[in-house]
């Protein structure tokens with residue numbers, strides 16, 4: 068069945084690569100900066116411009132930042148109606164700007180907000196979207212969106228052959244941020260709200276600051292991570308002790324998050340955070356593809372698992388087969404002894 072809304076568009080009507088620049092509390096999210104390096108690369112391959120799109124309130128002071136990080140221009144939509152963030156309102160603004168300027172590609176960082184907003188934008192524009200990409204390329208003028216399919220150890224190459232813009236997200240830390248260069252110059256286009264804003268559909272009643280981990284997961288050099296094998300939230304107390312001794316932080320698998328033993332922002336993996344520590348200790352984690360995806364940048368992986376056949380051992384540099392309740396106290400004791408002997412320990 069063909070639907071008029073989804074009929075092929077004239078691709079030559081669309082030009083430019085956009086990166087949606089997410090802001091929060093007066094600063095730009097690092098994940099959006101990282102997307103600018105992807106955007107620059109693809110814009111160069113397509114021989115077109117790269118724009119950062121900022122939608123928010125009191126965000127004018129950030130307008131030059133995307134340019135310092137590689138954009139040729141910035142589209143700025145600064146209006147009090149964009150506070151607080153509502154994905155439907157911000158999403159609609161991006162949709163309307165895209166209808167007006169017709170970019171061929173829109174990149175959105177796969178943050179909590181980005182993941183909520185991107186499908187709304189793609190659906191409203193009746194175009195395709197690929198979430199959680201790990202690489203991009205260009206072939207015959209189409210963006211090639213590369214990502215592992217769910218649960219499979221292979222890479223899918225996805226394209227949006229008939230519709231524009233082509234929309235893709237990538238999770239934080241999958242790409243490196245470009246270098247900041249304050250000497251770069253570019254154009255800043257100040258936009259107005261020329262369209263009707265939708266009802267957000269929800270209301271923010273109260274916002275409370277979550278006590279932030281001293282070292283965020285994506286920047287931690289040492290991570291001690293627990294899975295369903297811990298058996299209960301109590302198991303994490305033991306991991307916290309080990310993490311403290313090593314100067315690291317704790318994290319967990321999705322099963323540990325689903326069980327309510329650890330908050331979602333601590334989840335490592337395909338639908339959690341991608342981490343790149345010097346040392347990753349996986350305790351009671353089986354090593355499912357979706358988990359391993361999040362630790363592929365870890366320098367050293369140590370696995371503690373009671374089952375010698377657990378797949379995590381295939382992805383570990385060191386493996387300890389045994390009950391974590393016996394192994395972890397031994398590790399803590401060993402580290403304390405070595406600290407006393409040698410001073411600080413480094414990964």
Ligand code: FAD
Nearest residue numbers: 294295296320321322336337338339351352353358373391
């Ligand atoms: P299990 O697979 O149940 O493994 C528990 C392990 O603990 C076992 O290997 C067992 O031998 C061991 N164990 C048991 N008792 C002990 C003991 N006393 N001492 C030592 N070891 C012990 N998962 C993620 O982690 N992150 C993601 O981002 C993620 N995204 C997903 C996205 C999709 C679309 C899907 C379908 C799944 C996703 N998952 C994700 C889930 C993933 O497939 C696995 O189900 C999950 O990672 C398993 O968690 P686990 O290893 O803690 O639990």
